[in-house]
Amino acid sequence: MENPKNIAEKLLKPYDPTETESRIYKLWEESGPTMQPGGFFNPDNLPGNREKAFTIVMPPPNVTGILHMGHALATTLQDTMVRYKRMQGFKTLYIPGTDHAAIATQSKVEKEIKKNENLSRHDLGREEMLKRIEAFAKQSHDTIISQIKTLGASCDWSREAFTLDEKRNLAVNTVFKKMYDDGLIYRGNRIVNWDPKGQTTIADDEIVYEERKAKLYTFKYSKDFPISISTTRPETKVGDSAVAVHPDDTRYTEFVGKEYNIEFCGVPIHIKIIADEEVEKDFGTGALGVTPAHSQIDWEIADRHDLPRIQVINEYAKMMAGGENLLGKKTTEAREVIVEWLKSEGLLEKEEEVNQNIGTAERTGGIIEPLPKLQWFVNVNKEIPGRGKTLKEIMREPLESGKIKIIPEYFNKTYFHWIENLRDWCISRQIWYGHRVPVWYKGEEIFVGDKAPSSEWVQDEDTLDTWFSSGMWTFSTLGWPEQTKDLATYHPTDVLETGYEILFAWVARMVLMTGYNLDSIPFHTVYLHGTVRDDKGKKMSKSAGNGIDPTDMAHKFGIDATRMSLLVGNTPGTDVAVSENKIKGYKNFANKIWNITRFILENLAVEPLDSKLSGPTAKSEDLINEFKKVTADITSDMENYRFHLASEKIYHYIWHRFADEIIEQSKTDAEIKPALLPIWTDCIKILHPFMPHVTEEIWSIMPGTDKLLIIEAWPQI
């Protein structure tokens, strides 16, 4: 407790959030039993007999730079829940961590090196490149951690994890081996999404579709060929091995089964005419030139009809077939060559402009080139030995049964819809930063495990999809595969709070990994927040230059104010608009509660509100009862994840009921006075999860408060 003189002086000045917030955060970090790390953020240090655990794992931010407003929103929601539960007497654990974000991080560093030194990763070599990336990741990590602290996150730093550290690597390798032994992971030569820019495969859900104008060409392979076909990519046609028509399409029935040898732009091709249900009669000419090596659908058609798969485009999106006119040319150049050739031969029948969705790589922006490659896959449709179900079913089951609830509920449908369309998951990547595929080769022999049996074995060159490791986040952070005490105490976790945009990429994979490895669920509740937008409704982004930096806001208005602006009126699953003006409004609110405290304490000094002196009055009892109802209402909102209402209600009560009316009346009506301190004490408690710093600071100067607010009990109803 500070001495009263300092208190008065402090309260006489307007509230200074910047100075207070960093000081208060340190106070928390150093709180609790001495010699124990983590302060009261560490559940082991919490006082009292706390039987029930409440756990949130922080979705680990990518170590690719700095945090943005979206992180601030996520952290605020998580921390609000955690602080509320801590006050409710739970053994509360909030685990922090960061994500190595394989492709995102590597491509960022590659870009930098290219720009500054004009070198590629191959110029540097694997070892040197990794050193550079790790140095960048380390620096990025440090920035991010200090930012998370600025946000006021009450997470247990003694349990901090990284998706690519040693413990998480053991978890990854353990899972890989288990899945391999169960026949769920296989290596296969299949068509994959190749990113020529990033020089790696990517998963289906890492593709971003962009609508672009393209030309649809209709032509025949040769004058003698009986059927015309349409394509936007004539350059791939040198890899065709069939023309497919619908079985019911009478126009072409007579040709089905016939085969033709053709010289197409100088490349000899062999075309068989086949009938396949997949072909739409009404699109183009109703006939599809089948290019098995460069189209997902065509690859599947080739499976059914046993067609040859001729690769004509390489990893650099350059032609690997044809004579001088084509060989080594970029696909776009080759396209022109072929169109010219078609024209000169009189084969081109039609050229029309169409809109087409083109797949690009999420991280590098490269145009996806479907290519056949030898890769590692997770089979999502194979029955797991001894379990009688598939991984797909594991992903679906807990949401169907209601063991896992998504907030808002309507995202359930989206989730199921996604699972229905799910194909085998390509998990290998040709980048260097990440968990290396735990497979070793010696001649024809193959070894799968955590470490090579001996130095003669050569490890697989590839690394794993970053989501393979983040899928294990809820249990790898708790020490799995070791059967730790933490794992027994804190898993399944309670709430996963994240953005709706990674429902599939991450949430579904966590359900998969936990169901498969622990025969359990990763969490009970998924709380999805929306995208942070500017006051004009535009998505905040670097390129648009409309981003608001949460750290800047913390300096300007205080992080408590920023947190409130992100919470109030922000319903789950809905995008939220944030402006400096809104944040400023809550800075004023922080100052308001500062001054309310000053008023009450000054009043108290003049005229002690000790019950023996003034005693409770009928009027004060009524006000306290009225406030109990508000407390009950807010508590119910907190229990039901209605933080947008809870935060607004306490704000509204404090300002427009307590300050504007009750305090004002107390100036003339002494019978109201005994209500002031009890109500205000509880208001500060209720406000704490939302605005932790200013409330902790006020708490320290309130009478009769001998411990920190962070471990105070939530007001009883």
Next chain:
RNA sequence: GCGCGGUUAGCUCAGUUGGUAGAGCAAUCCGUUUACACCGGAAAGGUCGCAGGUUCGAGUCCUGCACCGCGCACCA
């Protein structure tokens, strides 16, 4: 094409099981010997997208439509 959301005050959005429309910001007027001008008071502002239906009663439930946004699939 399939699916999901939205449409409420000038702007940004709440409105939890149907019961007389709410907040913040902005704009208007008044107020400063005061806990706080980072303030207080007052007034103003809405046929709750459109059309039907259920109901004693609909912003809320049902049907259809329009527009905006998003996801998935297709994209020869």
